[in-house]
Amino acid sequence: MSVAGLTKTYRARDREVRALDGVDFSVEPGTVLGLLGPNGAGKSTTVKILTTLSSADSGTATVAGYDVAREARDVRHAIGYVSQKPGFDPIGTGVENLVLAGRVYGMSARTARERAGELLERFGLADSGRRLARTWSGGMQRKLDVAMSLMHRPQVLFLDEPTTGLDPEARADMWAEIAHLAADDGLAVLLTTHYLEEADHLAQRLVIVDHGRVVVSGTPDALKRGLSGDAIAVELADCSEVERASGVLSGLARVRELTRDLDTLRARVDDGGAALLEVMAALDAADLRLSAATVSRPSLDDVYLRYAGRTFASAEAASVPGGRAREEVAA
Structure with a gap:
């Protein structure tokens, strides 16, 4: 994934807000890039553009080799996306949520059920797979969101503040899962966060943003040194x-x-x-x-x-x- 010179301006009442101001970075397969910044820094706007949910005013971006502006359909099939808000159906079971996600991506019913079983086992959710998702704990629900994004075996995974609202134990579990997704599955993972500890713990490389600009980038250790x-x-x-x-x-x-x-x-x-x-x-x-x-x-x-x-x-x-x-x- 490669991003160069992204800009985005929103109209807010009687003024314009520069949400992105020339953002540049890249993410290699098998690594976690942390996009770190406070609320309003431009993290979610960047993710929306890269996942084809919004468009940039200027600049270029490619995801899994596809241009986000000209090849949006291909981008959507190559990525998994976990938004800040829950994406599962609370009145569906874990299995039903996963199978539906797979079917949306064109998987056969049988293949989707098999893949759902694999992911429930991987995330330690197999015993709860037949229960309604609304009865699950917050940490289990967040794992379900991530599992749904992996049903079609994406090349790139976007995690937009995935641990917000989780208790410390559930957050630690999620950190372990994210690390495995990059290291074991070879995914390029873009993680947005406003938790300094999370960025330090998970990211091989950091891009720190403020007021829509990249103020510095590098490995956590190199930046601190x-x-x-x-x-x-x-x-x-x-x-x-x-x-x-x-x-x-x-x-x-x-x-x-x-x-x-x-x-x-x-x-x-x-x-x-x-x-x-x-x-x-x-x-x-x-x-x-x-x-x-x-x-x-x-x-x-x-x-x-x-x-x-x-x-x-x-x-x-x-x-x-x-x-x-x-x-x-x-x-």
């Missing part, structure tokens, strides 16, 4: 003192890339342990009280902060009405 030093975060007991605290920390030689996230100051430093002691001493000397202080190795949140200019949590908050955005502090 690209941030030298450690990350420190200090949370002020009195948020009205954040500006004064930032002035104190800006004067420290060890501190760089200082940013503010609500009542928390974050910075990149060398030798995190020693730098944190120095930071705490400087704030104490200025009579500034802390409620928390941490030091950590680089994370995907730090990567997002470096390249998108705000923390992931701030980006999520900004996508919600009334959410508060991050303010940048000169280092």
Whole structure:
């Protein structure tokens, strides 16, 4: 799968919203590519275009060797798609849902039943296959959605935030299944997510998007290694003192890339342990009280902060009405 220069603009009341602004990436067979970004970053718009549910204003995209604009029918037969919302029929059994999905793709009734049995066994759902899907747990229902997308043996699988709303145990089970789909079945998997841990755990390669743009891409490990030093975060007991605290920390030689996230100051430093002691001493000397202080190795949140200019949590908050955005502090 290859994407080059995708753009998409929507009309929202009296203004235009640029949902995608020149998105580029590729996904190889047998790998999971994580499309990571907060709500409203452009992830679902990208998936809709690649699955022929929407069209781009400009740019090109091929999926399984087919052009999504000119060969939409071929694309649809080559892909599996699991949307954010459930796709199964709640008043159908697991078997009935799977057989129907197979028949939609032109499978004979016998072949569809055989394939349904295979997938129920694979996903550990065989004992519940004759029960109505509405009686299944949320994790089982999500597995059914994925199984339905695999009935016709697709080459490319799109998973649009597949673990949203699942409990930790069900999420871990889904992670294991997704990993097997790429490694064992050789599928090219495009996974959209706003869970940093999920992206770090599953994706061989990440594309981080913000405001419809690709801000950085690479393997999770390479992206984190690209941030030298450690990350420190200090949370002020009195948020009205954040500006004064930032002035104190800006004067420290060890501190760089200082940013503010609500009542928390974050910075990149060398030798995190020693730098944190120095930071705490400087704030104490200025009579500034802390409620928390941490030091950590680089994370995907730090990567997002470096390249998108705000923390992931701030980006999520900004996508919600009334959410508060991050303010940048000169280092």
